[in-house]
Amino acid sequence: xxxxxxxxxxxxxxxxxxxxxxxxxxxxxxxxxxxxxxxxxxxxxxxxxxxxxxxxxxxxxxxxxxxxxxxxxxxxxxxxxxxxxxxxxxxxxxxxxxxxxxxxxxxxxxxxxxxxxxxxxxxxxxxxxxxxxxxxxxx
Numbered sequence: 001x002x003x004x005x006x007x008x009x010x011x012x013x014x015x016x017x018x019x020x021x022x023x024x025x026x027x028x029x030x031x032x033x034x035x036x037x038x039x040x041x042x043x044x045x046x047x048x049x050x051x052x053x054x055x056x057x058x059x060x061x062x063x064x065x066x067x068x069x070x071x072x073x074x075x076x077x078x079x080x081x082x083x084x085x086x087x088x089x090x091x092x093x094x095x096x097x098x099x100x101x102x103x104x105x106x107x108x109x110x111x112x113x114x115x116x117x118x119x120x121x122x123x124x125x126x127x128x129x130x131x132x133x134x135x136x137x138x139x
Contacts, residue, residue: 001135004066004092005035006083008075009043015074015099016041021124022072022097022131029135034062063087069094070131073118074102081107088115095119095134097127 003026007019020039027033037043047055063069069087071080073096087094093115098104100120109118117134121127 001031001067002065003031003033004062004069004083004087005033005038006069006071006080007038008072008077008080009038009047010079011077012075013041015072018074018099018124018127019072022070022127025128025131026070031135034066035059059083060086063092064090066092068092068135070134071096073097073104073108074099076105081105084108084111084116088113091115093117093134093137095131097121097131100126 005023005026007015016039023033023036023039027036037046040046050058063083063086069084069092071084071094073080084094084096088111094117096108096116096118098120100122104118117130119127119130
């Protein structure tokens with residue numbers, strides 16, 4: 001499957017190690033992660049080569065062409081919230097994963113339309129199983 005992985009970039013990189021493991025896990029399962037560049041430690045410097053419009057057009061094209069969206073939402077991010085809503089508008093299934101015990105925006109946890117799963121995790125095992133189930137639902 002073609003996976004769009006969403007996570008905070010400019011909103012904070014505290015969860016970068018977990019995001020990196022998630023992207024590696026998805027790739028190990030044989031999926032194509034369209035946005036694997038976002039887990040690069042120097043992603044911001046790489047993105048400086050593009051205008052805001054180019055990034056928007058690239059990312060929305062990826063969202064429209066992907067099969068599923070995996071979002072790590074522990075760090076608040078306007079971009080990730082927008083990507084989730086954009087994906088749902090196009091009928092793309094979304095899983096929003098976050099560290100257990102955090103307050104997550106109610107604009108995400110309150111979404112009642114079908115297609116989104118919001119899941120808390122305590123450790124790596126806590127996101128692996130829900131992620132596997134989410135991906136298997138596509139078969």
